[in-house]
Amino acid sequence: MDPARTAKQRIFLGREGDEALRSKRVCVVGLGATGSVIAPWLVRAGVGHVTLIDRDLVELSNLQRQLLYDEDCLGAPKAEAAAARLARANPEVELRAVVADLTSGNARELLSDFDLICDGTDNFEVRFLINDMAILTGTPWIYAGAIGGEGLVWPIHPPRTPCLRCLMEEPPASGDVDTCDTAGVLGPTVGAIGSWAAMEALKILTGKEPHREIARFDFWENERQFLQPPATRCRFCTERITEFLDARWTLKASPLCGLEGVQIRVNPPGALDLALLQGRLQARTGSPWQLAPMLLRGEDGPNRITLFSDGRALVHGPMTPERARGWYAEVVGC
Ligand SMILES: [Zn+2]
Missing domain, CATH: 3.30.310 (TATA-Binding Protein)
Known part of the structure; x- marks a missing residue:
């Protein structure tokens, strides 16, 4: 990769940190609003390989906050439209677009061999699959969620850290959580949360310890909290039980x-x-x-x-x- 491309980043990270990114493989699951922010930061930073997984097509209601797409993309699979756009931002990164629904039937295949998995979904079913793969393979992952004017980022790396199931054993019932469809979401919320998650990703990929607390921001109400992750470990990450991967x-x-x-x-x-x-x-x-x-x-x-x-x-x-x-x-x- 041409060193001029990341010259300003290299001044900050040092040559070793900058070059470490070239050999890293990252998977971004979900190329909606937060994924649309996380993926470009990683590609522009020169991460060696980025896999982009998304099952959906670009719709008009996405354009308010999903920065990777424009009107020309309407109706196209998001993973492919994202890959085409990102290839123009940095053609030296190896990109792989996967138009697929992540399920227990394909998660092992699709989420193996990465240095990091970034959550760009708004979907607990998928997050529990990613968490299971993290438990199974030891791959770190970053939880990122945004709704309304608030959001949450949490780097997770079992067994070194608690896992998602240490915090919540099961996915919340679908009626119990607000979604973008019930509560709405502002574009800058996902911009800030996606960027925070990408910052944690750069730490992990360059060998720096990420933030170990659960960062919660309410940008609209001017609030922030750094929550301690659960002090006790669940049996799923301590005994490496992967119930969601095993579901059929x-x-x-x-x-x-x-x-x-x-x-x-x-x-x-x-x-x-x-x-x-x-x-x-x-x-x-x-x-x-x-x-x-x-x-x-x-x-x-x-x-x-x-x-x-x-x-x-x-x-x-x-x-x-x-x-x-x-x-x-x-x-x-x-
Ligand atoms: Zn756990």
Whole structure:
């Protein structure tokens, strides 16, 4: 990598710290609002390899705070749009875009061989999978969450530090937590939280001890707290029990938060033959279905449907989760 690229960073970190980043491999899970801030800081800093995992497509309501995307990206998979944008910021970093839903069926494969995993999701199911991988492999990870005007950052590295399950044994019930869909979120909140998380990432990657407390900021109410992590360790990280990685399920259909629609997920993720399904769906619906790399899109009655090559589907329209499940089983087979 051309040393001129990171000259100002090198003055601060020193040559050794700057060059240490070149050999590091980082995974950013979730390229929404916080991931959109974390990933560019790492790529621009010259981290050797960055894997970008996201299952979603860019929507208009993302542009208010998801800095990696613009109007040209609408409808594109976030992981791919992010990789294309970041490759222009620093073409010397090896980037890998993964358009996939992280599940117990693929987490071992997708989250192995990294020096650090950064949480850019807003999803406890995924955070508990990352925490299990950290317990299993000893990989450090950084929790980052933002909602409204507040956010939280916590670097986690079991067994050296407590794990997420030491703080909360189970993911909160979905009705118990505010989400961006119920509480909303301001763009600068995720900007500040994502940057804080990226700062902790640079410490970890250059061998400096990260902040061991749970940092909570309410930027809107001008409050900050540094909370001590739990003093006692849970049995999951002390005995290396990885319940979430070991969970098995096959087909889930759940309503999409805040939007009229259903998401269908498959575990373990499969590999759909989208070209074959294109023919089948065109015959079934009598309308054209568009095939793009990794996805197939079309309409069945009043429902707009996107099928992904990893087996997922998004249904926008009046279809209920139960009917969507039936539709999927009938059309795709399962
Ligand atoms: Zn623990």
